[in-house]
Amino acid sequence: MNAFEMKHVNQTFGTGSAEVQVLHDVNFSAQPGTLSLIMGPSGSGKSTFLTIAGGLLTPTSGTVTVNGTDYHDRSKKERDALRLDEIGFILQTYHLLPYLTVADQLKLVTKVKPTGNLEPEALKQVLATLGIQDLLHKYPGELSGGQQQRVAIARALYPDPAIILADEPTAALDGERVKVVAQLLKTLAVQHQKAVVVVTHDARLVEAADQLYHMQDGVLTKAS
Amino acid sequence: MFLALKELKKEKLRSGLMIAMIVLISYLIFILTSLALGLARENTAAINQWGAQRIALNSTANTDLRQSFLTQQQVGKLSQKEALIGETSVVAKASGHKQLSATFIGLKSHQFIAQNLKLAGGRPVRHAYEVVADDSLKRAGYHLNSQLKLNDTAQKFTIVGFTKNAKLNISPIIYGQLTTWQSLRNMVNGPVGSAIVSKDSHYKTTQKGVKVYSKQQVINKLPGYTAQNMTFMLMIGFLMVISLIIIAVFLYILTMQKLPNYAVLRVQGIPSKVLVGATISQSVLLVLSGLAIGALLTAITAIIMPAAVPMAFDLTILGAVGVGLLIMALLGGLIPVRSVLNVDPISVIGG
Numbered sequence: 001m002n003a004f005e006m007k008h009v010n011q012t013f014g015t016g017s018a019e020v021q022v023l024h025d026v027n028f029s030a031q032p033g034t035l036s037l038i039m040g041p042s043g044s045g046k047s048t049f050l051t052i053a054g055g056l057l058t059p060t061s062g063t064v065t066v067n068g069t070d071y072h073d074r075s076k077k078e079r080d081a082l083r084l085d086e087i088g089f090i091l092q093t094y095h096l097l098p099y100l101t102v103a104d105q106l107k108l109v110t111k112v113k114p115t116g117n118l119e120p121e122a123l124k125q126v127l128a129t130l131g132i133q134d135l136l137h138k139y140p141g142e143l144s145g146g147q148q149q150r151v152a153i154a155r156a157l158y159p160d161p162a163i164i165l166a167d168e169p170t171a172a173l174d175g176e177r178v179k180v181v182a183q184l185l186k187t188l189a190v191q192h193q194k195a196v197v198v199v200t201h202d203a204r205l206v207e208a209a210d211q212l213y214h215m216q217d218g219v220l221t222k223a224s
Numbered sequence: 225m226f227l228a229l230k231e232l233k234k235e236k237l238r239s240g241l242m243i244a245m246i247v248l249i250s251y252l253i254f255i256l257t258s259l260a261l262g263l264a265r266e267n268t269a270a271i272n273q274w275g276a277q278r279i280a281l282n283s284t285a286n287t288d289l290r291q292s293f294l295t296q297q298q299v300g301k302l303s304q305k306e307a308l309i310g311e312t313s314v315v316a317k318a319s320g321h322k323q324l325s326a327t328f329i330g331l332k333s334h335q336f337i338a339q340n341l342k343l344a345g346g347r348p349v350r351h352a353y354e355v356v357a358d359d360s361l362k363r364a365g366y367h368l369n370s371q372l373k374l375n376d377t378a379q380k381f382t383i384v385g386f387t388k389n390a391k392l393n394i395s396p397i398i399y400g401q402l403t404t405w406q407s408l409r410n411m412v413n414g415p416v417g418s419a420i421v422s423k424d425s426h427y428k429t430t431q432k433g434v435k436v437y438s439k440q441q442v443i444n445k446l447p448g449y450t451a452q453n454m455t456f457m458l459m460i461g462f463l464m465v466i467s468l469i470i471i472a473v474f475l476y477i478l479t480m481q482k483l484p485n486y487a488v489l490r491v492q493g494i495p496s497k498v499l500v501g502a503t504i505s506q507s508v509l510l511v512l513s514g515l516a517i518g519a520l521l522t523a524i525t526a527i528i529m530p531a532a533v534p535m536a537f538d539l540t541i542l543g544a545v546g547v548g549l550l551i552m553a554l555l556g557g558l559i560p561v562r563s564v565l566n567v568d569p570i571s572v573i574g575g
C-alpha cells in the first residue's frame with residue numbers, strides 16, 4: 001500500500017488575471033521504506049507541494065491520501081492529529097522552541113500525544129544515531145546549527161510517523177554534513193520503514209534517492 | 225501550562241521584569257484602595273458607629289450637618305430610636321500640647337447614641353465640662369483626667385473616657401453634653417441641636433423646616449467626601465486600564481516573538497488549543513505571582529504603617545480589586561490569543 005498518494009492535484013493562487021497555476025496535474029506516491037527526492041529550481045512549486053502533502057493547504061483540485069484516508073474527509077482538527085501522528089516534518093529552518101531543552105521538546109509531544117510515540121529504547125537508539133544523546137538538557141541556544149537540525153529530526157521522528165516530509169533539509173549544510181544527513185534519511189526509510197519525501201534543489205542528495213522526481217513550473221515528472 | 229512554566233523558567237529576566245511591573249501596579253492599586261477606604265472610614269466612622277439610618281436636618285442646610293440648626297419645636301417629641309445631636313468644630317488646647325482640631329458632638333445622655341457609646345476606657349459623661357474623646361487624642365498625648373480647653377472657653381474640660389472610631393470628616397470627635405454644645409455655639413436660647421439621628425430607616429417627621437435624609441445622603445455631603453472618593457475611584461480605574469494596556473502590550477510583544485515557533489508547532493500538528501492555553505496560562509501565572517507579591521508588600525505595609533496614616537485594609541475589597549486586576553490581565557492576554565489562532569503554518573514552509 002502507498003503510505004502517501006497524490007492524484008491529479010492542481011493548485012492555483014489568485015483569481016482573474018492574477019491567477020497563477022503553481023501545480024499542474026501532479027501525481028505522486030511514496031511507499032514505506034523508500035526515499036523519494038523531488039528536485040526543482042526555485043519557484044517551481046516544491047514548497048507548495050509539501051504544504052499540500054502535509055494537509056496544511058487544500059489543493060484547488062485532486063486528492064491527497066495518507067495511509068489510505070483522504071484529507072478531504074477530515075476536519076481541520078483531524079488533520080492536525082494526522083500531522084501529529086503520521087507525518088514528521090523536517091523544515092529548512094528548524095525553529096526549535098528556544099525555552100525548551102532537547103528533552104522538553106520531546107516531552108511536549110508526549111503532552112499532546114501521550115501514546116504511540118517511540119518507546120524509550122527506540123528513542124535512545126534514534127538519539128544515539130543522531131549523536132545527540134548527550135545534549136538532552138541543553139537549550140537550542142546552546143547548540144550548533146547542525147546539532148539543532150538533528151534535534152529537529154529527532155523531534156520529527158519521536159511520534160513515530162509513517163511519513164517524513166523534509167523541505168530543503170541540507171540547504172544550510174556543508175558537504176560533509178550533507179552526506180551525514182543523506183545517510184540518515186536513507187536509514188530512516190530503510191531501517192524504520194518510513195516513506196521519506198525530500199524536496200530540494202540540492203543535487204548532492206540524488207545518490208541516496210530511491211525515486212527521483214523533477215519539478216518544473218509546477219509539473220512533476222519522474223526521472224528514471 | 226507546561227509551555228508557560230518552561231518559558232517562565234528559561235526567560236527569568238523577562239518574566240521577572242514583567243512580574244515586577246505587575247507587582248508595582250498591584251501594590252499601588254492596593255495602597256490607593258486602602259487609603260481611599262481608610263479616608264472614607266475616617267469620614268464616616270462615627271455615623272456608622274451610631275447605627276444611624278436616617279438623619280433629619282434643617283431643610284435650608286443643604287444637607288450639611290455643620291449648617292443645620294433645629295429649634296425645640298422642630299425637634300418635637302422623639303422616640304427611643306432617635307437622638308438629638310449638636311455638632312460644631314472646635315480647637316482643643318491644653319498647655320504642653322499642640323492645638324488640635326476636632327469635632328464636638330453634644331449628646332443627651334439618656335438617648336441611644338450616648339447610651340450605646342462603647343468606651344475604650346474611663347466612664348461616660350455625667351456632668352457639663354466632662355468629655356469622652358476619640359482615642360486618637362491619646363496619640364496626641366492626652367489621657368484620662370487630662371484637662372483641655374475648647375475654643376476660647378474659660379472653663380476647662382476633663383476627659384473622663386475614650387472611645388474608638390469616633391471620627392467624623394477625618395477629625396476626631398469629642399463627645400460632651402448637648403448643653404455644652406449650646407454654650408460652645410453661644411446659642412443658649414436658640415436652637416437646641418444640629419440634627420436628629422434615627423436608627424429607624426422609616427423615620428419621618430412632619431415638622432416644618434425639617435427634612436429627613438438617608439445616612440448616605442448626609443455622608444456624601446460631608447465636605448470633600450464625594451470629591452475624595454471620586455478622585456480615588458478615578459485613579460484606581462485609570463490604573464486598572466493602564467495595567468490592562470501594559471499587560472496586553474507586553475504579552476502581545478512576547479507572543480509576537482514566538483509566532484514563528486508556534487507556526488512550526490502548528491506544522492507539527494500541535495493543536496492551537498495548546499498554544500492558546502500556553503499564552504493564557506502564561507499571563508495568569510505572571511499576574512498571579514505579581515499579585516501575590518503585591519499583596520505581600522501591602523500586608524507588610526499594613527503592619528509597619530503608623531496608626532496616624534488613614535489606611536484601612538479590607539480583605540474583601542482588596543480581594544475584589546485583585547480579581548479586577550486578574551480580569552484585566554486575562555483580557556490583555558486575550559489580545560495575543562487572536563494572533564496565535566491566526567498563526568499560518570504555511571509561513572514557515574518555503575525558503
Ligand SMILES: Nc1ncnc2c1ncn2[C@@H]1O[C@H](COP(=O)(O)OP(=O)(O)OP(=O)(O)O)[C@@H](O)[C@H]1O
Nearest residue numbers: 013014022041042043044045046047048049574575
Ligand atoms: N500564497 C501564494 N499566492 C500566490 N502565489 C504563490 C503563493 N504561494 C506560492 N506562490 C507562487 O507559487 C510558485 C511556487 O512557489 P513555491 O514556494 O512552491 O516554490 P519553491 O519551489 O518552493 O521555491 P524555492 O526553491 O525558492 O523555495 C511561486 O511562483 C510563488 O510565487
Ligand SMILES: [Mg+2]
Nearest residue numbers: 046047574575
Ligand atoms: Mg520552497
